Amino acid sequence: MPESVVTMDGWYCLHDFRTVDWTSWKYASSEERELAISEFQQLIGKWEDTEKSKQGSHALYTVVGQKADFMMMILRPTMEELNEIETAFNKSKLAEFTTKSYSYVSVVELSNYMGNADENDPEIQGRLKPILPKWNHICFYPMDKRRQGNDNWYVLEKDERAKLMYAHGMTGRQYAGKIRQIITGSIGFDDWEWGVTLFAHDVLQFKKLVYEMRFDEVTSRYGDFGSFYIGNLLKTSEVPQFLYV
Numbered sequence: 001m002p003e004s005v006v007t008m009d010g011w012y013c014l015h016d017f018r019t020v021d022w023t024s025w026k027y028a029s030s031e032e033r034e035l036a037i038s039e040f041q042q043l044i045g046k047w048e049d050t051e052k053s054k055q056g057s058h059a060l061y062t063v064v065g066q067k068a069d070f071m072m073m074i075l076r077p078t079m080e081e082l083n084e085i086e087t088a089f090n091k092s093k094l095a096e097f098t099t100k101s102y103s104y105v106s107v108v109e110l111s112n113y114m115g116n117a118d119e120n121d122p123e124i125q126g127r128l129k130p131i132l133p134k135w136n137h138i139c140f141y142p143m144d145k146r147r148q149g150n151d152n153w154y155v156l157e158k159d160e161r162a163k164l165m166y167a168h169g170m171t172g173r174q175y176a177g178k179i180r181q182i183i184t185g186s187i188g189f190d191d192w193e194w195g196v197t198l199f200a201h202d203v204l205q206f207k208k209l210v211y212e213m214r215f216d217e218v219t220s221r222y223g224d225f226g227s228f229y230i231g232n233l234l235k236t237s238e239v240p241q242f243l244y245v
């Protein structure tokens with residue numbers, strides 16, 4: 001039986017996608033809209049306080065295309081906190097004007113394919129509990145490692161998997177400074193095995209990286225993908241403009 005892989009797990013992660021019901025939003029009174037916006041900004045303010053005290057992190061992006069209008073990515077030490085945050089949003093005024101488009105539950109994960117790291121190492125801690133970059137663009141998609149016929153990741157020996165992951169890392173490293181990746185594990189938590197969240201200054205780098213990786217064996221033979229979500233940074237100060245009608 002192939003040796004499994006040991007993971008280090010960090011903050012829990014919720015990707016929460018919402019769609020604005022622009023019709024009912026337009027019909028709302030301006031007082032109601034102002035209330036909804038300021039309440040939402042207060043929620044974000046709380047998240048910012050949490051981030052400053054390094055008890056979690058978050059990212060807010062508008063989504064391009066019809067899959068959603070905006071997304072909230074939340075990292076917290078516990079699953080309970082993720083639930084509290086989503087419930088707080090659901091109870092907010094703004095939620096009355098949005099519908100739920102998609103969500104994804106996972107946990108920040110590092111594997112030991114590249115060797116055993118010391119979990120207490122500050123650098124490792126920083127990767128397990130990352131402060132999300134506020135870069136211009138986000139790209140999120142869930143993925144699996146294939147389990148079909150001759151292409152079954154889970155029957156490969158660990159050495160073989162490590163070799164393929166090493167090549168994967170080498171491709172990724174060429175994008176240092178251009179793309180930051182946060183890999184979250186979701187086996188047992190959600191419908192796919194991993195969530196891939198990428199941040200970039202230049203949106204085109206997502207296409208270049210994801211395309212280049214398609215030729216790595218770990219992706220070409222073993223990668224299966226869900227839907228892709230692509231977004232633009234939504235600063236707290238820009239929330240009123242985004243919701244202005």
Ligand code: VOV
Nearest residue numbers: 110111165169172173175179181183194196210213214219
């Ligand atoms: C900036 C790009 C970049 C870089 C540098 C990078 C590096 C690395 C390293 C060194 C490691 C292994 C150690 C660890 O940290 O776990 C990983 C791990 C992983 N990756 Fe990755 N990845 C990137 C980027 C990157 C992308 C774009 C994708 C999506 C795949 C694609 O084809 O669309 C991805 C996926 C993953 C996954 C699903 C895992 C976990 C697999 C498992 O079986 O456990 N990843 N990744």
